[in-house]
Amino acid sequence: MKRILLTLAFSISITGIAQSNSPLTANFNKLPQESIYAHTNNDFLLTGETLYYKIYCFDTNKNFSDYSKVAYIELINSDNVSVLKQKVNLKDGNGNGDFFINTDVKTGTYKLAAYTQWMQNKQAFFEKNIFIVNPFSDKLKSTVEGKSNSSVSSTIPSVNNTSINLFNGLQSSYGTRQKITLDFINNLNFDGKISISVKQKSNLNLPSGTNGKEVSTSNLVNKSNIYLPELRGSIIQGTVTSKTEGTKIPNVLLSLSLKGNHDYLPQTALTNDAGEFYFNMLDVDVDKISIQILDKERENYDIQLKEKGIVKTNFDDFPEMTVDQKTIDVIKNRSIYSQIENAFYTVKKDSILKTSKKDPLFNQIKKTYVLDDYKRFKTVRETFIEVIEGAGFVKRNDSYKISITDSDASETLNYLPSLLIIDGHIVYDHNDLIGYNSRKIKSISVVSDKYYYGNAIYQGIIIVDTFKKDFIANTKGTKDFTIQPVQPEKLYFFQQHETNNQRIPDYRTQLYWNPNLNLTQKQLSFYTSDVTGEFEIDAQGFTKDGKFVSVKKTFTVN
CATH class of the missing domain: 2.170.130.10 (TonB-dependent receptor, plug domain)
Structure with missing residues (x-):
């Protein structure tokens, strides 16, 4: 009941902000705040590979947040330009997605930034370094043989840590294309969420920034440009102005429709005293919308959408990537592996899970x-x-x-x-x-x-x-607009060798990724590939009360 009342108070406070031009007071800081942690499958990738991520969103008390229903994640280059951006649904503070790193992405150090719209008021976000190599276009600086780069120490999330043992049955070595079955600990008393990655361990001498960190660049709220929390899905906001005078027009009725989706009637909204409008859209899975002015003077008005950006200050800490001969060999092998895997993409596609929507x-x-x-x-x-x-x-x-x-x-x-x-x-x-x-x-x-x-x-x-x-x-x-759709929920494909595709080449370096590990099942199973070497199991997550858990184990494939 207390949580329901808090959410109601939050909604009432924000509604007052949206409908009033009065300056915000220090009471803004008394509203619930949010923070984010992102677990990624890798922090060193080649073009042609996929970056998987899991987002954990917390409230002020470090519990999974019930407030924002949408989170944003961006890949930002050293020129502080966003090269990839996605939007994901949050359910009980959890969401996930993936970036395919295409050949348009240049070699360099990138920042992965994750945030909710509500966090933008204080320019708060999660960030970590991601290192990308494009083996088809760019050259890397080589280190002197025999010397290596110093590694940047990782930053543990600002939450309490706890140790946990998830499974038994891991052997020290396996053969290629062998099934690995791990038994979850009996009576495992864990109330939280965990994501797990199993990948080849490259042991490269590169700056790491493994876990990332929470960043807040300002404690001051821009009172003239408030970002509202997306309590009921994606907020699409903008203004209606006069074409001739450029003034903002209040009390204008508008409708919004999703292009290609006619299962629902267009939504309506009314501009406030500042000429601003807000649409709340749940599960927006299309990138084209149309907004229509329903006022009799509609020919004299214009519509503008509010841009959703992230960092108003520039990143200035991009560790430089330089490589030794070992790193060059790793890049060559992984480049070949990814090209083979992508050549057989049609038989290894992920499955898009349809969102269960009630028939209106x-x-x-x-x-x-x-x-x-x-x-x-x-x-x-x-x-x-x-x-x-x-x-x-x-x-x-x-x-x-x-x-x-x-x-x-x-x-x-x-x-x-x-x-x-x-x-x-x-x-x-x-x-x-x-x-x-x-x-x-x-x-x-x-x-x-x-x-x-x-x-x-x-x-x-x-x-x-x-x-x-x-x-x-x-x-x-x-007027038609292009917006950022939410990422569809996926069932990720990972090769099985007992029943199908036995003649298909298997050069996966990412053996398994599950953003929502189901601990109520008795076992976890995945298959090794034709790639040999050392592999790492990396499970990360949080208890219900915000304690960070991490399990790392290694094995070899011969």
């Missing part, structure tokens, strides 16, 4: 007509007359309007306007539909009941989906 009530009450299931008619008006039940066009003052009848509604309610949505966007001029080529329409759906949408009530809804989703191109007051 909207989908349950609408009736959909797929027009290819019926005789096709030349015009949209004929299609409505012959195919669509309970809806049609009515001519009023030399203009056509869609009318949806409801036998249960009074005569007065039947004169309410009907809502027309085409390709996910609201269309006010229904003449645009009646003059449209009916053969370009894929389906027409009808909701015959009264529907409250935004600040209005409508007698029913007509939803039209075209084949090419291009109808909205002629609608005024609409």
